Amino acid sequence: MAMASTYAPGGGARALAQGRCRVRGPAGLGFLGPSKAAGLPRPLALARRMSSPVAVGARPRFIQHKKEAFWFYRFLSIVYDHVINPGHWTEDMRDDALEPADLFSRHLTVVDVGGGTGFTTLGIVKHVNPENVTLLDQSPHQLDKARQKEALKGVTIMxxxxxxxxxxxxxFDRYISAGSIEYWPDPQRGIKEAYRVLRFGGLACVIGPVYPTFWLSRFFADMWMLFPKEEEYIEWFKKAGFRDVKLKRIGPKWYRGVRRHGLIMGCSVTGVKRERGDSPLELGPKAEDVSKPVNPITFLFRFLVGTICAAYYVLVPIYMWIKDQIVPKGMPI
Structure with a gap:
């Protein structure tokens, strides 16, 4: 891969699924709560908050919450495998990103969190017996697509x-999550959970976006969903208790290593659990309460704006592919 590099800054899943299943899906349309921006209508106040300089992970990006993501994928699931993946998440990229997960035995137990339609799970079952793999996602529409794939028939899907x-x-021996962290309201909490469910010596592999530096791409990224910086991934892993944390860069080969526009799948981060038990990290209440009542008008505004911003990132890989065809090989694009 043109963008691959690595650096280090410093028993049956089926039975488990039956043993402690506290599954809670989204319960309706969602909104974080009333805006504190005085004097502005709520949608405009949200837009004002979106443009303020807040630390990554703190601002209310329009699709970076479970309820917005739930409905976003209600429609995206229809075209996800055939329209979205070819531009952002190819089979070559998937196999390259999974290499650090060290899937060396078919008898490993693996959980694929936020596995969606099972595209990443297909890469996992190349190395691990399907009956040892659990695919988990909040979207029943994505999971319906996964259940239709013959290679995933033995996988526990929930x-x-x-x-x-x-x-x-x-x-589990391995925790894998690809293309999911960008929708987590609290990514630190998700990585803490990754640590908890792993066994001693287990390895977590989180594959996700990287933050853009080009101003227009950065604007749409900040409006749409979470695009973490590489050092933030490292920090989240270390705070959760992981050791031997490493990050490997990935990306479509036609980008020729360009990262200024950000990448929906831009890095594969791994860490090892060196002690048994839960993560030592203590956290407060969850960032999003999916049981709270919502304002449908506000939700519709958030959903539409987030979808418009997402459309920009459908166009970026097309633009980069055209540049790759036009600009002579060996020259920067």
Missing amino acids: EGDAEDLPFPTDS
């Missing part, structure tokens, strides 16, 4: 929350 996994502590 609904669940990445920030509150329905499995006992010390359950």
